Structures are given as C-alpha cells and as structure tokens.
Amino acid sequence: MGGGVFIGAAVGGPLFGRIADSYGRRYALLLAKTLAMAGLLFCAMARKDYEVINARILAGIGLGGELPVAVTLVYKLTPISMRSRAVAILQAFTGIGGVLGVFLAFVVVPKFGWRSAYLVVSAGIFHGGMLCLRLPESPQWLARADHKDVPTIPAKKV
Numbered sequence: 001m002g003g004g005v006f007i008g009a010a011v012g013g014p015l016f017g018r019i020a021d022s023y024g025r026r027y028a029l030l031l032a033k034t035l036a037m038a039g040l041l042f043c044a045m046a047r048k049d050y051e052v053i054n055a056r057i058l059a060g061i062g063l064g065g066e067l068p069v070a071v072t073l074v075y076k077l078t079p080i081s082m083r084s085r086a087v088a089i090l091q092a093f094t095g096i097g098g099v100l101g102v103f104l105a106f107v108v109v110p111k112f113g114w115r116s117a118y119l120v121v122s123a124g125i126f127h128g129g130m131l132c133l134r135l136p137e138s139p140q141w142l143a144r145a146d147h148k149d150v151p152t153i154p155a156k157k158v
Contacts, residue, residue, distance in 0.1 A: 004053045008039070008060020016065025024145070025073040026137045032069060033129040036062025040122035044115040067094055076138035097124075 012032065020028035039059025046052040071087055078086040105117045 002056075004056030005060035005063065008057040008062075009064030010060075012061035012064025012066075013068050015061065016069050019065070020069045020072060020141075024137050024141050025069055025076065026132065026135055028069045029066065029073060029132050029135075030129060032062045032065035033125055033132065034062065035059070036066060037122045037125040037129070038062070040118045040125065044118035044122070067091075073135065073138060076140050077136065 012035075016028050016032050019031065036059050039055050039057070039062060042055035042058065043052055046055055070090060074086050074090050075083055101117075101121060104120060108116045108120055
C-alpha cells in the first residue's frame with residue numbers, strides 16, 4: 001500500500017509541470033494540493049485495501065506535483081539575491097513536514113485510529129492551499145501567456 005504514493009508522485013511531477021506551463025504555476029499548485037487532499041480524505045474513508053491503494057495513488061499524484069511547481073513558483077517570485085536560499089528553505093520544510101507526519105501518526109493513531117492521521121494531514125494541506133490563494137502568478141508566466149497586466153511583485157509579499 002505504501003508504494004501507491006510513490007507511483008502517483010512519479011506521474012504527478014511531470015504531469016503538473018505541463019499543467020503549470022499551460023495554465024499557470026499558481027493554478028497548478030492549487031490543483032496539486034486539491035488532488036493530494038482529496039486522495040488523503042479518500043484514504044480516511046476507504047473500506048477496502050484497493051480503495052486505500054487507489055486513494056494513495058491519487059494523493060501521490062498531487063503530492064508529486066506540489067514540490068516541483070512550488071519550487072518553480074518560489075524561484076520565479078523571489079529576487080535573484082534570495083532565490084537559492086528560498087528554494088533551499090522550501091525543500092527543507094518539505095522534509096521536515098514528512099518527519100513531523102511520522103511523529104504526528106505516533107500521537108494521533110493510537111488515540112483516534114489510522115484514519116485520523118489522513119484527516120489531520122489533509123487539514124494541513126487544506127491550510128497550505130488557503131495560503132497559496134494569496135500567492136500571485138509568476139510575472140514570467142503572465143508575460144508569456146500574453147497578459148497585459150503583468151504585475152510587479154514586492155519581495156515582502158512573497
């Protein structure tokens with residue numbers, strides 16, 4: 001069952017790269033988060049093994065798409081002098097989030113059951129998605145997509 005997330009992630013990375021190039025990085029990031037959250041919620045509701053596997057594949061597609069799109073968006077929205085540091089921080093927090101998820105499971109699962117871990121993580125992804133709603137689209141994508149209203153984004157907003 002654990003391999004489902006990795007299978008999905010192998011699909012999600014390239015898929016969301018194309019979605020980001022076609023429809024925008026912000027849209028792709030929100031869609032990836034939505035799929036990840038939906039997959040985790042389906043895991044919590046699953047009754048059969050194959051349902052859990054399919055739900056984990058769906059979650060993996062979303063999770064696999066999140067990081068490359070987020071890295072690209074952070075890279076495009078950050079001033080050149082801060083880009084490497086900003087991307088490194090993003091990747092560090094991705095790893096930290098995975099480790100915290102394991103510790104969270106040790107606390108939540110014995111008290112509330114295995115389904116609760118999926119619910120808590122999906123709530124975290126929902127919160128992250130709400131924060132992403134405040135992100136602007138990258139000026140480079142807007143310019144390439146022929147938008148006339150290419151914004152200038154102050155570094156403090158990012």
